[in-house]
Amino acid sequence: MAEITILEAVNLALARALEEYPDVVVFGEDVGVNGGVFRATEGLQKQYGTERVLDTPLAETMIAGMAIGMAAQGLRPVAEIQFMGFIYPTIEQMICHATRLRNRTRGRITCPMVLRAPYGGGIHAPEHHSESTEAIFAHMPGLRVVIPSSPLRAYGLLLAAIQDPDPVVFLEPKRIYRMMKQEVPDDGEALPLDVCFQLRDGTDVTLVTWGAMTHETLQAAEQLEAEGIGCDVLDVATIKPLDMETILNSVAKTGRCVIVHEAARTCGVGAEIAAQLAEHGLLSLFAAVQRVTGYDTIMPMFKLENDYMPSTERIITAVKKTLEEA
């Protein structure tokens, strides 16, 4: 079996969904003939036709609204927003309609849609192409926000998102789109949503992260291992709703926690995790919870993007701080 990238795994999952479910429709800007600006939908229109893989007019509000209408009629729309920086026109549709349709109609009409978007910094992209604003969506009741961090999880979680009976925002960490390769069996098997994935077992400190930051976090864990510090690394994967049980169990074991995310610190998802650790896990903590995050600034253009994003070194420093405290 050939090894594939995250990007290829996304493509494989979309093809699998189009193949298995006649109600799946894939659309967005440039997703048809061009196969998407990152090529996530490459070849799909050719294989599944222009009725099920569509180029839309350039209008993000309309893309989200259209997905809601399709979902309300029982289709399974998978809409692409080209970059997360262009996702904001969809917010009204998502918060006022997609997330509320089941609730408003007492289950009479549902909204099984997926809104995909590449997100995050680190690819030297132009302005508005590098932000991590997943917390905006994580704040919306009725929504799922799912972020894969490996080819296997991209495939399994995207299939899960498409199968899910409720709306899902699926954010793809584009910096690691082509960074690693894995064997991904095209077996149509979905991975579970709403649970963390343990990427590394350790007993000294819990590292909680998601998306592209799993890369730096695992690197930090590797280096710390060499110094005799064992890290339990968790990929949250579904940041809404949160699997706090797994995080709390890990912290009960380690007594220390460092949360790593690329997004700005204030009101980031890390704040929610830290708050819940304080509420439910305070007595197992030996040290204050640390956050290693983007700063509360505008995401700088690419000359400074590496100064903004958490580095392996910043993560190691934070881990050592939790060890010094107790």
Added chain:
Amino acid sequence: MTNEEKKCIAKFEIHYTQLLNQAGERVGPLPEFAASYETLLALYRTMVQTRTFDSKAIALQRTGKMGTYSSSLGQEAVATGIGHAMLFEDVLLPTYREYAAQFQRGVAMSEILRYWGGDERGMAYAEQPHDMPITVPIATHVPQCAGIAYAMKLRKEARVAVCVLGDGATSKGDFYEGINLAGAWQLPMVVVVTNNHWAISVPRKVQSHAQTLAQKAIAAGIPGEQVDGNDVIAMRHVMSNALEKARSGGGPTLIEAITYRMHDHTTADDASRYREQAIVDEHKRLDPIDRLRKYLIANHNWDDTKEQALHDACAADVEAAVNSYLDTPPVPPESMFDYLYETLPDALQSQRDEVERRGKQQKGGD
């Protein structure tokens, strides 16, 4: 270069339909359906019932038995024509003044009262599986309508999606994005702009310099036309034609229905702050119900006895709906969790438990 010297490459016209004038007199040949007394009576009854419902709903709000309510007074013919022309399997995406259409499509009056009474169960529509609930944010349902229409087209169903919005909504990007897609993809879709002259306090003229709102369709490459929205026969006729065209693969249409908002924006509004009562009174002579009544009197022996019997029947139906509304069992507090997702995520279980526990404690304390 002057315009005379430039080559004209495109010309557009906007047509207007009125079949009955304000005196209820025929001003053009009537469509076939208007020969049927039963059909005219059904249209008349829906309008009278909606107005009876409307005044009762306002009374419920004024006496503290219901929350804010938006009246459809004076606009009944628009939604009556829409609802009568649609097939049950079509999909309606209404805003908050299309009660007449909703009632004809199986939505119960008691459900609308529950909705304005602050209860989501008022959007469950026991007898209407397809229609979207009332859309409160402005024009957000136009792109949704396009998505619904695309689903119908993809499945090769002979169905049409219909969205209704106000004059103010045509200033929003969502409106344009939706009709643009309808045109680009030739979707089975009808967009009705109910031009009631007011977006809360902002008059139509302040909203847009466009001579008509119907012409906004032209930029999207779809036909747009105007109709006298207080002439229910014209409204029903224009709507039927647009639906038929969409149903047979002819693409979308935008209809601008000219009417007038006779009441405040909602019961929370006071229109005397921004418009003279004299202007409103002038529009009374255009009333859609009076117009059809005059036609029925002149052509179908309609009389005071029949009029009274109809009003009594509508009042009885409304009273039954009000009683059903007032007898609605309380909403269990924990139900706020029960339709959030198909299955409640574990992360929310403790919050639901807390609400359920507190609900039981409060009940016990009564």
